[in-house]
């Protein structure tokens with residue numbers, strides 16, 4: 060059996076992996092994290108997917124135990140600003156579409172268009188975002204949800220994993236990634252993860268080309284059965300030592316840089332919008348992530364279209380006076396994936412395995428899925444090739460699927476006001492996407508027509524993006540023209556009423572977290 064795991068790297072990927080493996084195997088498997096004192100972690104990666112709560116629940120952590128420590132807040136949606144045209148915005152919420160007479164409410168919306176806002180007519184979450192509401196009442200209960208989504212608010216997911224989750228939970232988290240790594244370091248080491256603060260100076264291979272140990276500057280050799288490469292884009296083990304090639308996605312996703320700021324703000328007066336905002340810019344987009352005591356913000360851009368200096372200037376102007384004196388973090392991004400994330404006895408997790416730009420906050424989701432799948436595909440002493448191949452196939456398909464979804468964001472955005480946005484319409488599309496888009500022009504995306512492998516996104520996400528971005532003409536199903544639309548019309552009115560009722564009773568997000576932080 061595998062008895063000894065060495066995790067190289069102590070960023071989000073390293074500590075999430077180590078804590079998850081410890082929670083899974085306890086005393087039966089030793090887990091060591093070796094992390095450099097000199098090489099900082101990437102320092103960004105603050106917005107998540109709704110499924111991340113399973114990670115915390117797997118570790119047995121309640122929100123009140125970890126959220127205040129990590130300056131964390133709720134995220135109910137992504138708000139896309141200016142992707143269609145300046146001044147326009149829409150939400151991609153964590154909310155499935157309701158179904159009326161066999162058709163999604165979004166399809167009915169295309170037919171009836173009771174207002175020009177599909178998001179407010181089809182989902183309740185946009186109203187909560189507009190009003191800066193918390194998804195939980197002060198007593199801790201999640202906002203009331205309709206019968207057909209019953210269970211989605213359930214706390215009792217237990218130690219299940221992403222692929223068993225059938226429900227759509229209504230929110231994810233924002234958190235300070237540095238504070239989370241600190242929190243997980245304490246969590247992990249208290250439960251037996253060995254922590255070595257040192258630089259790995261060499262990766263030693265045996266005669267078969269498998270990793271026998273890593274050399275460190277001050278702690279000698281670290282031996283293990285299984286090595287997890289969490290060294291970020293360096294890919295010290297998987298790419299550099301084992302020579303596994305990297306497959307770039309740059310041809311379809313050209314944003315290759317980011318500049319980020321950590322901006323202290325007074326949340327009590329400013330309020331905290333419970334969503335990530337992605338604001339389109341001349342050569343990319345700016346993220347805004349409200350944490351409890353600051354915002355995380357950054358401009359993701361393509362260096363073929365704008366210089367780092369111009370990008371930083373644009374970002375600072377966008378943020379305004381609060382950004383004065385705040386140091387900028389310039390980041391070169393490696394977009395794509397390592398061909399096989401698992402080679403011999405080494406598994407790359409995190410940026411070493413793959414990354415697409417953070418438009419849908421997928422980096423931490425990739426990490427979570429990778430660890431869960433590693434446990435499901437856990438090797439034994441025979442190191443079965445088929446197990447490795449199955450893992451690699453799962454991870455490759457997931458990343459390729461997210462790539463497709465992100466390319467769609469640019470292709471389907473109505474905006475075409477400069478060379479950057481015009482080029483998004485002519486760049487080659489990944490295999491299969493062009494055909495799928497043609498299908499969506501005549502019928503909204505459904506489970507049969509989206510990317511067929513697990514990649515974290517469901518048909519409702521595709522529908523919301525196409526309806527919001529506005530660049531691909533859509534039409535309602537022909538059958539709706541000959542059906543009685545009264546029930547659908549009522550559902551859309553009910554959604555508006557429900558949303559009004561919720562924002563009238565829910566506390567603001569700031570109030571909720573101020574309450575959670577109050578000493579009991």
Ligand code: FAD
Pocket residue numbers: 067068069070071072073093094095096097098099100101102103104105106107236257258259260289290291292293295317319357359390392408409410411417420421422423424
């Ligand atoms: P890193 O953070 O780079 O950590 C690497 C670790 O390896 C460090 O601890 C370092 O010390 C160690 N190391 C390196 N070399 C050695 C050595 N020789 N010896 C010992 N240790 C070594 N994801 C999301 O889910 N949501 C987001 O909103 C989001 N936004 C992002 C925005 C940007 C601009 C970028 C670039 C990424 C974003 N991500 C996001 C992705 C997310 O940041 C990463 O997936 C996540 O932080 C994991 O990084 P990592 O741990 O793989 O690498």
